[in-house]
Each structure stands twice: as C-alpha cells, then as structure tokens.
Amino acid sequence: QVQLVESGGGLVQAGGSLRLSCAVSGGTFISTYAMGWFRQVPGKEREFVAAINWSGRSTYYADSVKGRFTIFRDNAKNTMYLQMLSLKPEDTAVYYCAAARGMVPNERTFVDYWGQGTQVTVSS
Numbered sequence: 001q002v003q004l005v006e007s008g009g010g011l012v013q014a015g016g017s018l019r020l021s022c023a024v025s026g027g028t029f030i031s032t033y034a035m036g037w038f039r040q041v042p043g044k045e046r047e048f049v050a051a052i053n054w055s056g057r058s059t060y061y062a063d064s065v066k067g068r069f070t071i072f073r074d075n076a077k078n079t080m081y082l083q084m085l086s087l088k089p090e091d092t093a094v095y096y097c098a099a100a101r102g103m104v105p106n107e108r109t110f111v112d113y114w115g116q117g118t119q120v121t122v123s124s
Contacts, residue, residue: 002027002113004097009118012087016122020082022097022115031075033112036060036105037082039093039120046096050082051106060106065091087122095120 008020020037024030036051050071051060059071068087073080080097097115098105105111 002030002033002099004099004113004115006095006097006115006118009095009120011121011123014087014089014122014124016087017083017085018087018120020084020095020097020118020120022080022082024078024080024099030078030099033099033101034104034110035071035073035080036098036100036111037071038096038098038108038111039091040096040117041093046108048106048108049095051098051104052080053104058104060104084120087120089122089124091120092122093120094118 003026005023032054037049038046040046052071056073068085070083094117096117098111099113100110103110
C-alpha cells in the first residue's frame with residue numbers, strides 16, 4: 001500500500017516562505033508515479049495547486065500560485081517538494097500530497113493516493 005507523508009507546514013508571516021515535503025513509501029515503481037499538491041480550507045472543495053510528471057520534466061500550476069510556488073521531486077529519495085515563496089494569507093489551508101499511477105494529478109479524479117495533510121497558516 002502506497003503511503004504519502006507530508007511535512008514542513010507551519011505558521012509564517014505574509015511574504016515569507018515554506019517548503020513542504022512529501023515522502024512516498026510502500027509501493028513498487030514509485031518513481032513512475034505522477035505527483036501533485038492540493039489544498040483545502042474549511043467549507044470549500046479541495047483545489048489543485050501544482051503537479052509534476054514522473055520524471056520531473058513537466059510541471060503544472062494553478063494560476064493563483066504561478067510564479068510563487070515551485071514543485072520538484074527527487075526520485076532517488078522518493079520525495080516530492082513544494083517550495084512556496086511570497087506567501088499570502090489566502091494561501092492558508094491544509095496542503096495534501098497526491099500520487100497518481102496514470103494522468104498527472106491536476107484534478108482530484110486523477111488521484112490514486114492522498115497524504116494526511118499538513119497545515120499552512122499565513123498571517124497578515
């Protein structure tokens with residue numbers, strides 16, 4: 001069973017930065033999975049943030065984070081990252097790591113595995 005474990009969330013002031021990590025374990029050919037990040041605030045649907053293909057050569061971003069967030073992966077470590085710069089209060093959410101055996105997970109329906117989430121809070 002594939003397991004995804006996020007880390008790196010926390011409280012930061014507006015304009016600050018954080019780096020989230022997602023460690024992947026428990027499956028075979030993990031490095032062939034496409035990966036992504038989603039986020040959710042209470043009362044709203046989980047929304048796409050960023051995604052990356054298995055090799056790391058192709059990346060995708062929501063318009064709201066383009067130019068501020070960078071997704072990348074280290075397949076040798078079975079770990080994916082989300083570098084977040086110039087954080088805004090509206091980035092406050094629980095951030096979820098996602099893995100997909102097929103399509104790049106830029107939609108929830110493409111996700112096969114979810115992490116448990118990590119809280120990111122940006123104060124104004």
